[in-house]
Amino acid sequence: MLKKLWKLLMLSLALLIGAEGFAAEGRYALTVKGALLEKDEQITLLSPSGSAITIPSATVRGKPVLIGIFHAGFSQGNDSPIDYHWTTVGEDLTYGFTTEAHYEDGPYDAVLIVYINTPITQDIMNGDPLDAPPPVKGDLSSFTLDSSVVEGNDPELVNGLVRLNVHGKDTDVSVSNKPLTGTSTEDVLKALTNTFLIMP
Numbered sequence: 001m002l003k004k005l006w007k008l009l010m011l012s013l014a015l016l017i018g019a020e021g022f023a024a025e026g027r028y029a030l031t032v033k034g035a036l037l038e039k040d041e042q043i044t045l046l047s048p049s050g051s052a053i054t055i056p057s058a059t060v061r062g063k064p065v066l067i068g069i070f071h072a073g074f075s076q077g078n079d080s081p082i083d084y085h086w087t088t089v090g091e092d093l094t095y096g097f098t099t100e101a102h103y104e105d106g107p108y109d110a111v112l113i114v115y116i117n118t119p120i121t122q123d124i125m126n127g128d129p130l131d132a133p134p135p136v137k138g139d140l141s142s143f144t145l146d147s148s149v150v151e152g153n154d155p156e157l158v159n160g161l162v163r164l165n166v167h168g169k170d171t172d173v174s175v176s177n178k179p180l181t182g183t184s185t186e187d188v189l190k191a192l193t194n195t196f197l198i199m200p
Contacts, residue, residue, distance in 0.1 A: 028103050030164055031172035032067050032110045033096035034142075036060055036089065036196070043093075045140065045177045045198040046191060052180065053198050055116075055138075063089045064120040065112065066132055067097045072107035072163065073155025077130065082108070084129040089114060105168060107154045109161040112175055114140035114196070135199045142175050145192040162194050 036043050038057045045053055065088060068081035085097040117138035124132060135141045141160050149163040150156055157163055164171050173194065180191040 026104050026168065027101045028105075028166055028168075029099050029101040029170045030069060030083075030103055030108065030110075030166070031096060031098040031170070032069065032112065032164075033172060033174045034065065034067075034089075034094065034112050034114070034196075035174065035176040036093040036114075036140075037177055038093060043177060044179060045196055046180060047198055047200050049200065050180070050188075055198070057093065060089050060093065060114065060116060061091055064115045064125070065089060065095050066115070066129070068111045068129055069099065069164075070109050070111075070161075072109050074109065076158065081129055086120075086125045101170070103166055103171075105166050107151065108164045108166065109157065110142070110164060110173060111161055112140075112142040112196075116140065137199050139199050140196040141199060142194070143192065143197045144194050145189055146194065 036057070041057045042054050043057050043060060045055070047053055064086060066084065066086055068084040070079060070081050082103075083097075083099045087095045087097065089095055113132075113135050115133075115135070118133050118136050120133075142162050143160060144157065144162050147157065149165065151165055154165075162173050162175055164173050175194045175196060177196050178191045178193070181187050
């Protein structure tokens with residue numbers, strides 16, 4: 001009896017050490033968060049042309065959101081996401097997704113789409129994420145002009161994506177609408193870093 005208990009104890013320790021060893025090999029979780037900032041129940045967003053468009057907050061709450069995470073440099077429309085998640089915009093105008101801890105060090109790209117006008121059915125959500133509809137007029141898509149997040153010889157960012165660089169720890173990125181407070185290069189870059197654009 002004691003020998004069996006000892007063997008079980010040794011097996012448990014081996015499994016525990018194995019799990020810790022796996023984590024130490026560099027497997028990390030990614031978190032993608034979105035927030036729509038409002039003022040007086042209105043949300044102001046920029047269009048691709050740089051014009052400001054204001055919509056009622058009520059038109060966004062409860063709308064479907066698709067979050068996808070890809071290897072940086074993936075082929076759009078051809079490569080499936082590593083992870084994807086359907087959710088909805090919360091009453092507080094936030095939403096997000098945290099993956100399992102299976103990402104190695106390196107660059108990854110995320111896309112966030114808020115479907116305000118495009119009807120999203122359960123069949124779409126249950127289907128292949130590559131078949132999800134592109135955003136149309138009035139929908140929102142993630143966007144950034146910040147090229148400083150591209151490290152070394154990593155793939156360049158393309159429109160609609162935000163970058164996550166994993167370096168030995170869990171990593172997150174936040175996307176939110178930002179006001180354009182001036183016309184200087186710095187003002188424009190600040191407003192168009194990890195933000196949402198409203199589709200024209």
